[in-house]
Amino acid sequence: xxxxxxxxxxxxxxxxxxxxxxxxxxxxxxxxxxxxxxxxxxxxxxxxxxxxxxxxxxxxxxxxxxxxxxxxxxxxxxxxxxxxxxxxxxxxxxxxxxxxxxxxxxxxxxxxxxxxxxxxxxxxxxxxxxxxxxxxxxxxxxxxxxxxxxxxxxxxxxxxxxxxxxxxxxxxxxxxxxxxxxxxxxxxxxxxxxxxxxxxxxxxxxxxxxxxxxxxxxxxxxxxxxxxxxxxxxxxxxxxxxxxxxxxxxxxxxxxxxxxxxxxxxxxxxxxxxxxxxxxxxxxxxxxxxxxxxxxxxxxxxxxxxxxxxxxxxxxxxxxxxxxxxxxxx
Ligand SMILES: [Zn+2]
Numbered sequence: 001x002x003x004x005x006x007x008x009x010x011x012x013x014x015x016x017x018x019x020x021x022x023x024x025x026x027x028x029x030x031x032x033x034x035x036x037x038x039x040x041x042x043x044x045x046x047x048x049x050x051x052x053x054x055x056x057x058x059x060x061x062x063x064x065x066x067x068x069x070x071x072x073x074x075x076x077x078x079x080x081x082x083x084x085x086x087x088x089x090x091x092x093x094x095x096x097x098x099x100x101x102x103x104x105x106x107x108x109x110x111x112x113x114x115x116x117x118x119x120x121x122x123x124x125x126x127x128x129x130x131x132x133x134x135x136x137x138x139x140x141x142x143x144x145x146x147x148x149x150x151x152x153x154x155x156x157x158x159x160x161x162x163x164x165x166x167x168x169x170x171x172x173x174x175x176x177x178x179x180x181x182x183x184x185x186x187x188x189x190x191x192x193x194x195x196x197x198x199x200x201x202x203x204x205x206x207x208x209x210x211x212x213x214x215x216x217x218x219x220x221x222x223x224x225x226x227x228x229x230x231x232x233x234x235x236x237x238x239x240x241x242x243x244x245x246x247x248x249x250x251x252x253x254x255x256x257x258x259x260x261x262x263x264x265x266x267x268x269x270x271x272x273x274x275x276x277x278x279x280x281x282x283x284x285x286x287x288x289x290x291x292x293x294x295x296x297x298x299x300x301x302x303x304x305x306x307x308x309x310x311x312x313x314x315x316x317x318x319x320x321x322x323x324x325x326x327x328x329x330x
Contacts, residue, residue: 030049030099030315031131038128041093041166041204043070045099050252051213053077055105056260056264057098058117059089062119063162063312070094072121075217075254076102077210079188082111085134086208086217087256088125091165099132110134112186114194115175116219117202118145119231120154124166126173138175138198141204146174179206193269197221200238202231214251216264221245223271224258226308230317235279240263242272273306278321288324295322 029037036135047057054285056075057197060067076098077249089095102110113129116122124165145151149170158166183194192213198204201220208217220229221241245264253264261267277299285295296318304310 003312010321018208024120030096030103030128034131034171036092036127037133038091038093038096041068041091041097041165043068043094044096045070045094045097045101050075050254050260051210051215054213054215054252054254055101055208057101057256058259059121059257061258061308063309064090065158065199066228069121069124069158069162071164071257072220073258074122074125074256075258076099077190077192077213078102078106078108079190080108081188082109084111084187084192085129086254087116087122087219088113088129090121091162092128092170093165095128098125099128112137114192114208114217115139115142116207116217118142118151119202119220119229120158122219122256123168123172124155124158127171130173134230135177135280136173136175137177137179137194139204139206140178141202142175142181143178145189146172198233198237200241201228209250211262212236213271215248215254216248216250216252217254218256218267220256221271222253222255222258222267224255224261224267225305226257226307227310227317228257228271228274228314229309229313230275230278230320231274232320233324235275235321236328239272239275239279242268242275278318279306279325282318282322282325283329285322286329292319292322 004209045057047055050056054075054077058073059071062071064071072090074089089098092230110132111134113126113134113136113209117139130136179194179196185192193209194206196206205219205221217269246268248264252260252262253267254260281295
């Protein structure tokens with residue numbers, strides 16, 4: 001009798017705990033007051049602890065529509081007063097995954113999301129954290145993106161390409177604060193130093209240094225393991241920003257795409273050399289009045305051809321740089 005009772009109560013506990021975990025993942029709704037629930041996304045999602053306070057998750061290599069939108073990196077910093085997130089991933093469902101990982105580490109509130117730049121793969125998760133009361137901080141150039149037709153057009157396209165994770169309920173969140181000049185704030189005894197870089201990879205980029213851990217988030221100034229995305233970049237400023245980043249003394253560098261490194265120089269070269277190849281060749285084409293298609297065919301792409309996203313991104317990247325050099329040649 002005693003045994004049966006024990007067996008029964010154990011079974012009840014098992015059923016209750018099973019149905020609890022099932023309900024939690026099926027709803028994917030971090031904010032109980034929210035009217036929106038997000039479809040769960042089954043991707044390998046491995047958070048690594050980088051330093052005493054900083055955690056990092058690395059997206060998969062590839063183009064924006066691959067891997068269920070999980071192609072960009074994000075991180076979070078746990079202080080004694082709350083959490084700061086860096087970048088919000090490419091869908092609300094991925095942001096919920098990130099939130100679940102944060103909750104494994106701390107129950108403290110999400111205070112801020114610092115956004116490296118306003119591109120789809122880093123901002124579609126913002127609404128999840130905004131609903132939870134986080135303040136959204138972005139570079140000044142995000143205003144340009146928000147005012148552009150491209151923001152709405154791309155969201156409409158992604159609703160088709162990344163169904164069901166991008167849907168009618170997905171919307172672009174406007175920042176609470178724009179960063180124009182170097183900005184520093186403290187939370188829970190940690191200092192956060194934000195450096196805006198103006199128009200480089202995007203219309204506005206910023207980096208974040210977390211002191212005292214001495215960890216640098218670079219956003220998409222650095223791509224690793226795939227062809228960089230050029231878009232409306234100012235390639236001259238982008239190259240200069242990378243040059244300025246060489247030899248900085250940090251304990252870890254966390255890029256916008258690809259694995260982290262302890263030495264920034266180890267990470268910079270792929271992006272830098274690729275951009276330089278584009279810039280030099282397109283500058284020459286413009287100077288010599290060579291048509292784009294002819295100039296493009298003549299370039300030796302070497303090992304870049306074998307990197308993820310080459311087919312999707314390379315020709316468009318080159319064309320964007322061609323247009324940029326044309327508009328900016330003396
Ligand atoms: Zn990106």
